[in-house]
Amino acid sequence: MRLEIGKIPIHDVQFDSTSRIEGNILYLNQEELKAHLMVDENIKSITVEIARPGDSTRIIPVKDVIEPRVKVSGRGELFPGTLSKVETVGEGRTNVLKGTAVVTTGKIVGFQEGIIDMSGPGAEYTPFSKLVNVVVVCEPIEGIDQYTHERTLRIAGLKAAAYLGNLAKDIVAEEVETYETYSVKEGIEKFPNLPRVAYVLMLQTQGLLHDTYVYGVDMKQSLTTIIYPTELMDGAIVSGNCVSACDKNTTYHHLNNPVVEDLFKKHGKELNFVGVVITNENVYLEDKERSSDWAAKLVDFLAVDGVIISQEGFGNPDTDLIMNCKKIEAKGIKTVIITDEYAGRDGASQSLADADASADAVVTAGNANMVIELPPMEKVIGHKEVADVIAGGFSGSLKADGSITAELQVIVGATNELGYNKLSAR
Amino acid sequence: MVKEIERAGIPVVHICTVVPISQTVGANRIVPAVAIPHPLGEPSQPAQKEKEIRRKLIDKALEALATEISEQTVFE
Numbered sequence: 001m002r003l004e005i006g007k008i009p010i011h012d013v014q015f016d017s018t019s020r021i022e023g024n025i026l027y028l029n030q031e032e033l034k035a036h037l038m039v040d041e042n043i044k045s046i047t048v049e050i051a052r053p054g055d056s057t058r059i060i061p062v063k064d065v066i067e068p069r070v071k072v073s074g075r076g077e078l079f080p081g082t083l084s085k086v087e088t089v090g091e092g093r094t095n096v097l098k099g100t101a102v103v104t105t106g107k108i109v110g111f112q113e114g115i116i117d118m119s120g121p122g123a124e125y126t127p128f129s130k131l132v133n134v135v136v137v138c139e140p141i142e143g144i145d146q147y148t149h150e151r152t153l154r155i156a157g158l159k160a161a162a163y164l165g166n167l168a169k170d171i172v173a174e175e176v177e178t179y180e181t182y183s184v185k186e187g188i189e190k191f192p193n194l195p196r197v198a199y200v201l202m203l204q205t206q207g208l209l210h211d212t213y214v215y216g217v218d219m220k221q222s223l224t225t226i227i228y229p230t231e232l233m234d235g236a237i238v239s240g241n242c243v244s245a246c247d248k249n250t251t252y253h254h255l256n257n258p259v260v261e262d263l264f265k266k267h268g269k270e271l272n273f274v275g276v277v278i279t280n281e282n283v284y285l286e287d288k289e290r291s292s293d294w295a296a297k298l299v300d301f302l303a304v305d306g307v308i309i310s311q312e313g314f315g316n317p318d319t320d321l322i323m324n325c326k327k328i329e330a331k332g333i334k335t336v337i338i339t340d341e342y343a344g345r346d347g348a349s350q351s352l353a354d355a356d357a358s359a360d361a362v363v364t365a366g367n368a369n370m371v372i373e374l375p376p377m378e379k380v381i382g383h384k385e386v387a388d389v390i391a392g393g394f395s396g397s398l399k400a401d402g403s404i405t406a407e408l409q410v411i412v413g414a415t416n417e418l419g420y421n422k423l424s425a426r
Numbered sequence: 427m428v429k430e431i432e433r434a435g436i437p438v439v440h441i442c443t444v445v446p447i448s449q450t451v452g453a454n455r456i457v458p459a460v461a462i463p464h465p466l467g468e469p470s471q472p473a474q475k476e477k478e479i480r481r482k483l484i485d486k487a488l489e490a491l492a493t494e495i496s497e498q499t500v501f502e
Contacts, residue, residue: 206462206463207463208463283443283461283462283463284443284460284461284462285443285444285445285458288444316443316444316447316462318447319444319446319447322446323446353444353447353450354444354446354447354450355450
């Protein structure tokens with residue numbers, strides 16, 4: 001399967017009477033975008049704001065971050081099964097608006113949404129402070145249940161991203177990158193001497209607003225399965241998560257998975273990147289046993305020499321991570337795991353809830369319990385008072401002057417376990 | 427908590443969904459629970475059935491508490 005990604009750099013977003021892209025500027029008719037989203041009867045109001053790098057702006061509580069993209073050629077549309085019809089994606093060409101993203105906020109859905117600061121110390125911890133963000137503030141109607149609220153925001157974000165992406169449908173990108181995955185037979189013939197490497201991508205599926213959707217399927221109801229890496233780039237995997245902000249994979253992360261990017265960079269040179277195994281993190285022990293059995297079975301079936309495993313979230317998913325690692329290693333396949341740590345505010349406690357001697361190659365994305373101070377911002381988009389209740393915050397987190405003292409957990413993407421962040425440790 | 431209470435000389439049964447974590451932290455008597463969000467309940471079942479499930483788990487835990495063991499034991 002072969003996909004070309006056309007990169008269209010966006011240097012700024014400005015409100016205008018006509019939505020269009022001209023000279024690397026995205027002009028946005030916000031009334032048109034609002035009308036496009038307001039068709040959902042569960043939405044009471046929409047406002048659209050622009051947050052630029054360096055602005056004294058805080059976005060809280062952040063539900064999702066989505067990169068605008070559009071299919072130029074090839075089967076299907078962006079976000080199949082969730083926003084568009086179910087059809088296999090991942091081939092042809094997709095245009096991407098680089099440098100911008102849709103950020104969704106509004107009344108809090110769960111208690112585990114996060115913060116993006118566009119400047120100051122908080123901005124250093126999140127990759128999304130470097131983007132020009134189109135912030136969609138989406139307020140639901142009264143009396144809506146949490147699940148409907150979550151779905152409403154999820155779909156509104158995807159719709160907004162698809163709306164912006166569509167503006168780039170006819171643009172011929174100057175920079176085009178090609179990604180290609182070969183069939184098992186082709187791969188072995190082409191690269192007989194290169195080690196075969198697979199990627200086991202663990203998806204957050206604990207339920208109770210901790211869910212991930214694959215082609216519209218709630219992943220907690222699926223067995224472990226195989227997906228082409230380019231399908232991720234077309235939005236086959238969508239975040240429906242209200243889970244700790246620092247280490248949840250937003251939809252933006254799934255579209256721009258750095259493990260996939262880096263494996264493709266070495267593909268055909270140092271290794272043969274054979275594909276992605278997606279698996280879940282369910283709350284029943286027998287699900288954990290079954291899914292990790294399947295992960296080990298599928299990578300064994302693919303006849304790989306090595307596997308990279310990334311986790312999403314923390315706590316009991318540490319057990320899924322260790323089961324995957326242990327069972328794959330038991331097949332004689334080398335593994336590297338990517339995780340983050342909840343080692344206490346002083347970093348002295350045990351980092352993971354589970355462990356095994358076979359987990360001897362570990363990459364960490366940082367300690368989420370570290371306490372940080374976020375100075376007040378001139379502008380807050382969303383609802384600042386939730387700083388006291390989001391995961392990583394506590395009663396008294398929000399000070400009268402608007403500053404926040406909280407654990408690093410509150411920052412979107414700060415300890416992302418795909419490695420889409422700057423923190424690590426030796 | 428399991429370890430600290432045992433250190434004080436009182437035997438403990440850990441009712442726990444994720445048995446491997448319980449084993450890693452060093453609990454000695456482990457009774458597998460239902461699921462992480464509802465260790466002693468099963469909301470998919472009618473209330474009477476759920477009560478039976480809960481009763482069985484507690485009975486098993488009490489039985490485990492009174493059982494002599496020489497190593498980490500999972501009471502399935």
